[in-house]
Amino acid sequence: MRFRLSLLHGLVLTCAAGATNGEELSREAFNGIWLIAEETPALRTLDGEVPPLLPEATALYEEHQRRRANGDTYFDRATWCAGVGLPRLLIANHPFEIMVDKRQIGFFFEWNRWVRLVDMSGTKLEPYYPTSLGTASGAWQDDGSLLIETTGLMKETIMDHAGLPHSDDLVMTETLRLIDADTLEIHMRFDDPLTFSAPWETKVVYKRQHGARLKEDVCLDRIKQGLPPI
Amino acid sequence: MMDSRAFLILRHSACALVSALAFVAAEAEAQGGGFEMSAAPPIPGYEPSTDPRDFSGLWRSRPARGSFLPFIIAGDLPFTEAAKARAEYARRMAAQGTQLATPHVMCRPTGVNQAIGPIAPVYVLQNSEKIVFIVMDEIRDIRQVYFADEHPEDLEPSYGGHSIARWDGNTLVVDTIGYNGRGVLNNEVVHSAAMHMTQRIMKSADGLTLHVETTLEDPAIFTEPVTVAREWAWVNGQQPLEFDCEENPREDNFSGMIFEEEYLRPICIQHEGEGEELSTVVCEKP
Numbered sequence: 350m351r352f353r354l355s356l357l358h359g360l361v362l363t364c365a366a367g368a369t370n371g372e373e374l375s376r377e378a379f380n381g382i383w384l385i386a387e388e389t390p391a392l393r394t395l396d397g398e399v400p401p402l403l404p405e406a407t408a409l410y411e412e413h414q415r416r417r418a419n420g421d422t423y424f425d426r427a428t429w430c431a432g433v434g435l436p437r438l439l440i441a442n443h444p445f446e447i448m449v450d451k452r453q454i455g456f457f458f459e460w461n462r463w464v465r466l467v468d469m470s471g472t473k474l475e476p477y478y479p480t481s482l483g484t485a486s487g488a489w490q491d492d493g494s495l496l497i498e499t500t501g502l503m504k505e506t507i508m509d510h511a512g513l514p515h516s517d518d519l520v521m522t523e524t525l526r527l528i529d530a531d532t533l534e535i536h537m538r539f540d541d542p543l544t545f546s547a548p549w550e551t552k553v554v555y556k557r558q559h560g561a562r563l564k565e566d567v568c569l570d571r572i573k574q575g576l577p578p579i
Numbered sequence: 580m581m582d583s584r585a586f587l588i589l590r591h592s593a594c595a596l597v598s599a600l601a602f603v604a605a606e607a608e609a610q611g612g613g614f615e616m617s618a619a620p621p622i623p624g625y626e627p628s629t630d631p632r633d634f635s636g637l638w639r640s641r642p643a644r645g646s647f648l649p650f651i652i653a654g655d656l657p658f659t660e661a662a663k664a665r666a667e668y669a670r671r672m673a674a675q676g677t678q679l680a681t682p683h684v685m686c687r688p689t690g691v692n693q694a695i696g697p698i699a700p701v702y703v704l705q706n707s708e709k710i711v712f713i714v715m716d717e718i719r720d721i722r723q724v725y726f727a728d729e730h731p732e733d734l735e736p737s738y739g740g741h742s743i744a745r746w747d748g749n750t751l752v753v754d755t756i757g758y759n760g761r762g763v764l765n766n767e768v769v770h771s772a773a774m775h776m777t778q779r780i781m782k783s784a785d786g787l788t789l790h791v792e793t794t795l796e797d798p799a800i801f802t803e804p805v806t807v808a809r810e811w812a813w814v815n816g817q818q819p820l821e822f823d824c825e826e827n828p829r830e831d832n833f834s835g836m837i838f839e840e841e842y843l844r845p846i847c848i849q850h851e852g853e854g855e856e857l858s859t860v861v862c863e864k865p
Contacts, residue, residue, distance in 0.1 A: 428847065448706065462721055466819045570687070
């Protein structure tokens with residue numbers, strides 16, 4: 350099936366309202382190292398509300414928060430350096446790099462050297478099995494934004510540091526847009542009827558890190574030194 | 580969509596098998612057909628570029644001569660006495676069913692080994708500033724190669740080192756230094772921080788093969804420079820898989836393992852539950 354993105358078209362139109370301020374930026378302008386502008390330990394909706402969790406998911410979310418408050422982090426795979434997945438890597442306080450290539454778009458996360466490849470072939474990929482970063486297909490939009498749909502996100506990860514749960518059915522739709530040459534915005538939409546009573550959206554802003562280079566981060570070596578895993 | 584839990588157990592078992600095979604493969608004769616682990620679904624519409632300076636796309640290393648595994652560097656290397664003794668010790672231990680904990684086995688970046696003989700397909704992304712080699716289907720390894728004339732003066736040593744490249748005609752010449760002395764040459768020998776790796780990479784006219792010639796200089800493990808030639812074959816589009824080495828630090832993976840380096844000893848261990856009991860990960864304070 351070709352990746353026509355028809356389901357997402359309405360979302361794109363909605364998001365296009367915040368297009369760049371008249372500045373023409375090329376696709377290559379997405380290249381570079383980015384860091385979240387504001388620490389985001391807990392995801393909130395565009396209205397600043399807790400995402401619309403179903404009762405069972407609410408109980409799990411509250412349990413995660415209780416356990417972390419008590420120093421028990423075993424619900425969080427970061428504790429032993431396993432992949433923390435998406436969207437968490439995008440909202441962690443660690444830089445990531447975007448590299449635009451004609452066949453793939455690479456997201457190189459500094460945290461424990463994770464790599465996300467977004468296929469740009471035009472074919473919508475079906476997940477082979479659920480993984481922490483899922484299976485991502487992308488397409489450039491007429492307004493210069495980049496639309497990415499990710500499925501196959503494994504339920505063992507949490508969506509944020511606070512412990513927001515999700516199921517294997519989560520569909521994450523991102524619209525990446527350059528607000529200006531040094532400001533990236535990612536609009537995220539989450540559809541997961543097993544976890545949320547309705548789809549919900551949020552927005553995250555990143556600042557370009559001029560002159561920065563990603564370090565070789567080795568989580569296992571870091572926790573050996575008594576440093577936090579993430 | 581396959582169930583992730585079942586698939587991951589299979590993958591981890593397969594990787595443990597590969598680690599074991601590595602010890603015997605150095606002695607093996609070429610078997611023809613090569614070694615395949617990944618079975619990722621294909622992506623239609625990918626075509627090889629015949630631009631001699633465009634390496635982007637997906638490649639798979641063919642095995643070394645005399646081996647059926649791609650990640651064996653070579654069968655007979657001019658090791659120093661110390662490195663030779665180390666390799667023989669590792670093989671002896673393996674023959675007795677004991678594995679030495681190497682950085683590779685303990686989920687650290689693999690560095691030199693995967694730069695020469697990547698076990699899984701290599702995704703190459705390229706622009707005017709750099710070329711990036713990514714292995715992610717069986718091991719997670721990312722190597723950023725910057726088009727630059729000199730390495731930075733304030734290099735922070737790392738498992739993967741620091742790589743720069745220049746074009747010599749249509750041959751990409753990659754120079755890598757700045758290792759931290761913890762990277763592996765193979766599953767038996769850890770190279771030193773003095774390792775200097777030079778690669779000359781050239782594309783065939785039909786765009787279907789990368790010829791990768793690698794020269795390794797490390798007086799701590801070699802008596803003379805070693806040159807290894809490999810071919811990386813073009814692979815049509817293939818869906819990236821994900822390998823998370825740290826995901827399941829299972830107790831049985833470490834049982835009987837010898838930890839000569841304290842930093843490699845695991846902090847977190849997954850204990851298998853019995854009956855209805857779930858398996859749990861327990862971490863010690865470092």
